[in-house]
Amino acid sequence: MTAKPHFLPSAGRFLVYAVLVLASVFFLLPLYAMLVTSFKDAQEIRSSALLALPHALNTAAWSTAWSSACTGVDCQGLRPFFWNSVWMVLPAVAISTVWGALNGYVLSLWKFRGSDALFGLLLFGVFMPYQVVLLPMSQVLGWLGLSSSIAGLVLVHCLAGLAGTTLFFRNYYAAIPNELVNAARMDGAGFWQIFWRIVLPLSTPIIMVALIWQFTNIWNDFLFGVVFSGTESKPITVGLNNLANTSSSVKAYNVDMAAAIIAGLPTMVIYVLAGQFFVRGLTAGAVKG
Known part of the structure; x- marks a missing residue:
């Protein structure tokens, strides 16, 4: 039955x-x-x-938070800080992702003597507290003439995220069969041809992981923003902190709440629209190897 x-x-x-x-x-x-x-x-x-x-x-609080709330002595709202973050995040995410992909490609499929030791040294960057590098990084930015600029923040975030993106791509590419790469070599394909025509088309899941990971970390960062930015290059996290701590006769909680949502909205949108790709990318091999 x-x-x-x-x-x-x-x-x-x-x-x-x-x-x-x-x-x-x-x-x-x-x-x-x-x-x-x-x-x-x-x-x-x-x-x-x-x-x-x-x-x-x-919606008055939203309008105030965006365009007229005081962040210290400046009363332009979060708008300039928001666009500073946009101009900082876009190149930093793109550069650190491409850089990590190339590192992972070399360390997994083009191994050389000492590549495993080099990868181990790179992993120190994943666990190293950022406070340790503040002083030497400020000296390097000074030598390069990038202090208190958006370009300097882009460089800092690229270097800070390099260890993580390298780890993601290296472990993902370690699952690609060596026979596939060796066959391409026998057919005359070189380093860049194999990367662009074979490896990169297989990398969509892990690219999404790296992009979302880096975007979230860089957009939400406060430490580098407050230490390395100048008056005209402060990111939105610093602007939000200044807005919330600006004293007034009556505390405008509605403006503070609207400002906090504005500051967090891009990362919320990214996770709502692409969160499934982040999970798929991790399960596809980003934490294997």
């Missing part, structure tokens, strides 16, 4: 779903509180509960 399918979830599955839903609510609760507060005016914030919905969608 054929058993009837069970349409209702089992008690164990129901418990797992319940725990996941509760964890999601707990995780998203601060974001919800920030979002509803950003749409309230000062009077409504004082008179209503923290989690209460606003009576109307008041």
Whole structure:
């Protein structure tokens, strides 16, 4: 006799779903509180509960946070800091990803004497505290004439992310069969031909991992931004800190919340749109080898 399918979830599955839903609510609760507060005016914030919905969608705090909030003595909002971060993140992410891909390609498929030792030395960069390199990095930027500039921040983030991207690509490329590369060599393909025509087309999952990883780390960085930036090159994390710490007669919590969401919005959008590719890339071999 054929058993009837069970349409209702089992008690164990129901418990797992319940725990996941509760964890999601707990995780998203601060974001919800920030979002509803950003749409309230000062009077409504004082008179209503923290989690209460606003009576109307008041976008004045968002406009203030973007274009007119004071960050110290400057009252231009987060707009200049946002664009500083954009001009910093785009080249830094692209350069560090390409650089890591080339390093991983060489260290996995074009091994030479001492390549494993070199890879081991590169791994120190993954675990080294960034505070250790602040002084020597500032000296290097001074020698290159890149102090307090967006170009200097791009260089710093490329160097800081190089160890991580190299690790990702090296472990991913280690899973590519050597026979594939050897066959291409026998057919006369050189270093760059193999990379562009064979290895790179197979690298989409790990490229997505590196891009998302680097974008998140660089956009959210505060330490390098506050240490190496100048008046005209501060990233959005520094601008958000200055905005939140600027004293006034009445604390504008709605403006602070709107500013925090503006600062975190690009990374949230990246993970919503490309988060599945990040997981697929990791499971495809980014942490193997």
